[in-house]
Amino acid sequence: MTISRRHFLRGSAQLTLSAPLLGAAAPLWAASPPAGIDYSLITKPFVGRKVSAKDIMQQDVGGLALFAGAGCNVVALAGKDGALLVDGGQAVNSALLLQALHGRLGTRRIHTLVNTHWHPDQTGLNEVAGKDHATIIAHEVTRLAVGRMLRSPLFDGTIGPLPESARPTLTTYDRGTFEFSGEEVQYRHLPGAHTGGDLYVYFPKRNVLVAGGPVTTDRWPVMDYLNGGFMHGFVRSYDLLAELVKPDTLVVPANGPVITGADVVKMKDLYWDLFKQFFVLFNKGLGPRDVAEFNAGKEFRGVVPIVAERPLIGHPVLKQLGDPSQFLEFAYRSTQLATLPF
Ligand SMILES: [Zn+2]
Numbered sequence: 307m308t309i310s311r312r313h314f315l316r317g318s319a320q321l322t323l324s325a326p327l328l329g330a331a332a333p334l335w336a337a338s339p340p341a342g343i344d345y346s347l348i349t350k351p352f353v354g355r356k357v358s359a360k361d362i363m364q365q366d367v368g369g370l371a372l373f374a375g376a377g378c379n380v381v382a383l384a385g386k387d388g389a390l391l392v393d394g395g396q397a398v399n400s401a402l403l404l405q406a407l408h409g410r411l412g413t414r415r416i417h418t419l420v421n422t423h424w425h426p427d428q429t430g431l432n433e434v435a436g437k438d439h440a441t442i443i444a445h446e447v448t449r450l451a452v453g454r455m456l457r458s459p460l461f462d463g464t465i466g467p468l469p470e471s472a473r474p475t476l477t478t479y480d481r482g483t484f485e486f487s488g489e490e491v492q493y494r495h496l497p498g499a500h501t502g503g504d505l506y507v508y509f510p511k512r513n514v515l516v517a518g519g520p521v522t523t524d525r526w527p528v529m530d531y532l533n534g535g536f537m538h539g540f541v542r543s544y545d546l547l548a549e550l551v552k553p554d555t556l557v558v559p560a561n562g563p564v565i566t567g568a569d570v571v572k573m574k575d576l577y578w579d580l581f582k583q584f585f586v587l588f589n590k591g592l593g594p595r596d597v598a599e600f601n602a603g604k605e606f607r608g609v610v611p612i613v614a615e616r617p618l619i620g621h622p623v624l625k626q627l628g629d630p631s632q633f634l635e636f637a638y639r640s641t642q643l644a645t646l647p648f
Pocket of ligand 1 (some may be wrong): 500
């Protein structure tokens, strides 16, 4: 992600590492079960920042290889005709990521690439995948998006288009399954969540879910409200994820440490609480920027006081995800855009 916000990764793959960061507060989620990547070492925003080989970190997640440091979490599995990848990091880091990835998997080409959404943090390997004649799976919205020049409130300047050869070759409006290296892989649309074309990818045999853009654990999952992401779809997507997971499912977020299915359910409850609060604040006349201040404790006095829950005050998630201002502003703005007849 670009932007002038703090995207310092605060999470940790290990409870022992995260405990000092959290102080006395109970962590929102218990720990990342498979120790490996220390996300606290990833300390800078990724926007077009070229990283070095040591910045590409990896760990095992239920037998899948997880790579971090190239712009987003990238999940990979080896097959006899090449690698299956879910997402690809930023293009500027593609050579280093591929080196680490093929080195670990013993593969030489990308066989199948799934784009969980169209943002440049995710689609940076699409050109390589195109040259490898890989199958590129995505939501149809993602295929259309990478074929255009777009703007997003999450990134500076314009994005795309990707060349024809780098665009998805197999798209869905809803869901699909395929077999890779003898196991079933499922994907499904998360409607209107982080963008208009989010997919999750689920490996049932391994009980591993790659959740895509709506789930982040080192920052707030800011939604792209100009490109189909909005709070209604976001909370609905958390319902779908919560229905899918078991408490011990390993959940790989778009960025940040691996969490469990039980953690996703906790996040769902928090986001629903915020969503319901928004409608009270609409009626009191608060704007998108006021909402962050209200949640932080500022009183807004009109004819009558505002009586609404403030679910974030004192919540341990603040220590794990940092300042929620931009998330709240974009989430509230998206709710206004989708709800109020301006
Ligand atoms: Zn994104």
